[in-house]
Amino acid sequence: MDFTNPLVYGVPCFLGLILLELSYSKHHKEKKDLYNYKDLGASLTMGIGSAIIAPLTKTIAAIVLFNFIYNIFNPEINGIRTNIMGYQSFGYVWYVWLLCQLADDFSYYWFHRQNHNVRVLWAAHIVHHSSDNFNLGTAVRNGWFTVLYKPFFYMWMPAIGFPPEMVVVCLGIESLWQFQLHSVFIPKLGFLEKIFNTHTMHQVHHAQNFEYMDKNHGGFLNIFDKIFGTWKELDENIDIKYGVTHPPNSYNPLVILTHEYKDIWNDMKKSKNWYHKFMYAFAAPGWSHDGSTLTIKQQRKLLTKQVNA
Incomplete structure (x- = not known):
């Protein structure tokens, strides 16, 4: 059919x-x-x-x-x-x-x-x-x-x-x-x-x-x-900021399409360890081998620890 x-x-x-x-x-x-x-x-x-x-x-x-x-x-x-x-x-x-x-x-x-x-x-x-x-x-x-x-x-x-x-x-x-x-x-x-x-x-x-x-x-x-724990209701008292934390800052379609791949490549060059290189490509956004940047999940765990400390 x-x-x-x-x-x-x-x-x-x-x-x-x-x-x-x-x-x-x-x-x-x-x-x-x-x-x-x-x-x-x-x-x-x-x-x-x-x-x-x-x-x-x-x-x-x-x-x-x-x-x-x-x-x-x-x-x-x-x-x-x-x-x-x-x-x-x-x-x-x-x-x-x-x-x-x-x-x-x-x-x-x-x-x-x-x-x-x-x-x-x-x-x-x-x-x-x-x-x-x-x-x-x-x-x-x-x-x-x-x-x-x-x-x-x-x-x-x-x-x-x-x-x-x-x-x-x-x-x-x-x-x-x-x-x-x-x-x-x-x-x-x-x-x-x-x-x-x-x-x-x-x-x-x-x-x-x-x-x-x-x-x-x-x-x-x-x-x-x-x-699976990813639902969140809109709080009308919060002013929403749309977009991403690392934007392309360009209206050029090619930049918009490729800027994150460029960022991945640059991050992979930060370490000679092949595991680190793999993680920069396949871990969650924000992962870093030295803790200089954190994933959203890591940030939330850190915040929870700080609140409970």
């Missing part, structure tokens, strides 16, 4: 909604500085590049990787797709779609969380966080290299029996949800805040405030953040 990736229809809507929010913000006294035109230009350049690269890599993921995994783990037996565990592979009934979307959300949580916990992955993902503005333009500010490894976080889904095209559609739906979260105009949504990852929660995720960093990695739902 063939399906169209929902992002095919989403991209024109993205541009229209960005224009609408931009126009509205310029006539809204408190939000007139929501958009910086140079920053928006950089974000749109990132988005256009992603739109060109993504179809190529997603085609490889869907046609080659996901189908390869699906066929290996779900061979046809007497004309029926059967998982190697002995059950019939999943079909297209409505509840399987819901299960697939839930599985996608679980995968997205760990993909997103590892983007913040593994520095070489952070080097690709930091592009999305590098703007000190939070708006729908920032939503399309995507790194060009994340698409190279993202499919590997979803390989288990076709392996257990979800059809590859279903996985790709759910990935597209997830992206649509993620786009619209990048707005400051949507307030807390009451009861829905208990279930879904909402706009205010995503504001927390994009903040560089110490208490907010590395929080709210979820896609649709916030349940996985709550289960």
Whole structure:
């Protein structure tokens, strides 16, 4: 069965909604500085590049990787797709779609969380966080290299029996949800805040405030953040500072794309020890061999010790 990736229809809507929010913000006294035109230009350049690269890599993921995994783990037996565990592979009934979307959300949580916990992955993902503005333009500010490894976080889904095209559609739906979260105009949504990852929660995720960093990695739902200890509610009494602690300080797309890789390389040269070099690339951002810089987790442990001392 063939399906169209929902992002095919989403991209024109993205541009229209960005224009609408931009126009509205310029006539809204408190939000007139929501958009910086140079920053928006950089974000749109990132988005256009992603739109060109993504179809190529997603085609490889869907046609080659996901189908390869699906066929290996779900061979046809007497004309029926059967998982190697002995059950019939999943079909297209409505509840399987819901299960697939839930599985996608679980995968997205760990993909997103590892983007913040593994520095070489952070080097690709930091592009999305590098703007000190939070708006729908920032939503399309995507790194060009994340698409190279993202499919590997979803390989288990076709392996257990979800059809590859279903996985790709759910990935597209997830992206649509993620786009619209990048707005400051949507307030807390009451009861829905208990279930879904909402706009205010995503504001927390994009903040560089110490208490907010590395929080709210979820896609649709916030349940996985709550289960695995990374959920944080927005405190409306805290002024949010968006962006990253080590920004590119440039609107040049090439600088935005590569500045963290350059920083990793420079850090690796600080020590001749190969373990240290490895850790500078694969430990959490902020790790250092001499304690000159600390990860967020290390900083929080140190703060706890100081408070309890």
